Amino acid sequence: MVLNVIIAEAALELIPIQVLDHPSVRNEARRRGVEPRDMLLDRSIHHAAMLKLEEHFKRGRPDLVYLTLLNATSTPLYQDGKAKVYIHTRDDIVLDFAERTRPPKSYTRFRDLMQQALFEKPDSGLIRVYDSTVKQILQRTGSGPKIGLSVQGGRMRLDELATRLGDSKESGVVIGGFPRGHFEPETTEGLERLVRIDERSLDAHVVVARLIYEVEKLVRGVG
Amino acid sequence: MVLNVIIAEAALELIPIQVLDHPSVRNEARRRGVEPRDMLLDRSIHHAAMLKLEEHFKRGRPDLVYLTLLNATSTPLYQDGKAKVYIHTRDDIVLDFAERTRPPKSYTRFRDLMQQALFEKPDSGLIRVYDSTVKQILQRTGSGPKIGLSVQGGRMRLDELATRLGDSKESGVVIGGFPRGHFEPETTEGLERLVRIDERSLDAHVVVARLIYEVEKLVRGVG
Numbered sequence A, B: 001m002v003l004n005v006i007i008a009e010a011a012l013e014l015i016p017i018q019v020l021d022h023p024s025v026r027n028e029a030r031r032r033g034v035e036p037r038d039m040l041l042d043r044s045i046h047h048a049a050m051l052k053l054e055e056h057f058k059r060g061r062p063d064l065v066y067l068t069l070l071n072a073t074s075t076p077l078y079q080d081g082k083a084k085v086y087i088h089t090r091d092d093i094v095l096d097f098a099e100r101t102r103p104p105k106s107y108t109r110f111r112d113l114m115q116q117a118l119f120e121k122p123d124s125g126l127i128r129v130y131d132s133t134v135k136q137i138l139q140r141t142g143s144g145p146k147i148g149l150s151v152q153g154g155r156m157r158l159d160e161l162a163t164r165l166g167d168s169k170e171s172g173v174v175i176g177g178f179p180r181g182h183f184e185p186e187t188t189e190g191l192e193r194l195v196r197i198d199e200r201s202l203d204a205h206v207v208v209a210r211l212i213y214e215v216e217k218l219v220r221g222v223g
Helices: A022-032 A041-051 A063-075 A107-120 A134-139 A158-166 A204-220 B023-032 B045-048 B062-073 B107-120 B136-140 B159-164 B206-220
Strands: A002-010 A083-089 A093-098 A125-130 A146-155 A168-175 A192-195 B002-009 B083-089 B093-097 B128-131 B146-155 B170-176 B193-196
Touching: A002 A063, A002 A134, A002 A204, A022 A041, A022 B023, A022 B146, A041 B107, A063 A083, A063 A107, A063 A204, A063 B206, A083 A134, A093 A107, A107 A125, A107 B023, A107 B045, A107 B107, A134 A168, A134 B146, A146 A158, A158 A168, A158 A204, A168 A204, A204 B062, A204 B206, B002 B062, B002 B136, B002 B206, B023 B045, B062 B083, B062 B107, B083 B136, B093 B107, B136 B170, B146 B159, B159 B170, B159 B206, B170 B206
Parallel strands: A002 A083, A002 A168, A146 A168, A146 A192, B002 B083, B002 B170, B146 B170, B146 B193
Antiparallel strands: A083 A093, A093 A125, B083 B093, B093 B128
């Protein structure tokens, strides 16, 4: 089986044109010796600049994307090629990681890799970058279950969900890669249903770790 | 119940005196406008400088400590005050996080906080910093089970281990906060036993996420 994990509407983007001239952006660019347009938007640095951006509360959280990605790719399921990871951004750019690719563990190297990937949009190698909606990614992941995880979904036990996903040759699970708010209608379009796995709202990196672990229990028989 | 999670011999330290003058250290200090002695040792930046340090392969991985810490503190168990986290460094310095304290999600802010904590060693507030061995931490965590996780331990299912830990009023679990190698004899001294939870060697942040999830299942009854 293959579990396709889609980190959707991820809060990952290059500095938008509206804030290229903001002092927090220009200062960082000068300090790092790079162009403002080559940098990632990051709330922990560009908070003041972001206030003028649309839906700013959902944006500029590369740390969150990093934690979520690493919690997926550090697992035996991923290392065995039984989980595949896509980062889908709110601009419908997809970073498609080749099977078993290990992203850098160091945050700084992760950041530099993401900047480069979003700027250069390579279409081969360990990360392919292309334009795609979540629906389009799901269409390519076979006929298995396609589930979105959201506090707006119906409650389901995570081990039950894992059984459902792990029983299919190929399945897709969509997790929000943003700190607040809900999926856009375009994101949920290709989904069979939305599922809520906890009565609390959990961070995306916690959800990914738990989901993959439950699927692994079935597939690898560990416990 | 309270689960005391001790991230032991963590690869977290200020730049050691032997490499203060290395070009990779001085360049970073100049770029960031700080003193070399105020910075964390980081293999992704100071690799060449580290080669002359003793046991360098176990050191300089603040990224790994960050991932492990965040995977503990982002969980409902921690947020309910039922897990407590200690970072113990190889120099026997302990960072003792007050109940429910949320460390910064941004890696850069985490790094700055760790630098400050190790340099100033505050003894009050959200993080107390003091000298202590792992054995001494465990002595203060009551009479419950004290388990170390290691590939050198005897195989036990993680859900069984969680039951054993979750059944006690207070228990201690020790996880290696380093990328390679094994615990020092001083670390395992206060332990009842070493347990291996997977046939593979798992990253510390994966272990923490899985362990806390299994304990949560018992304590919160989620699944």
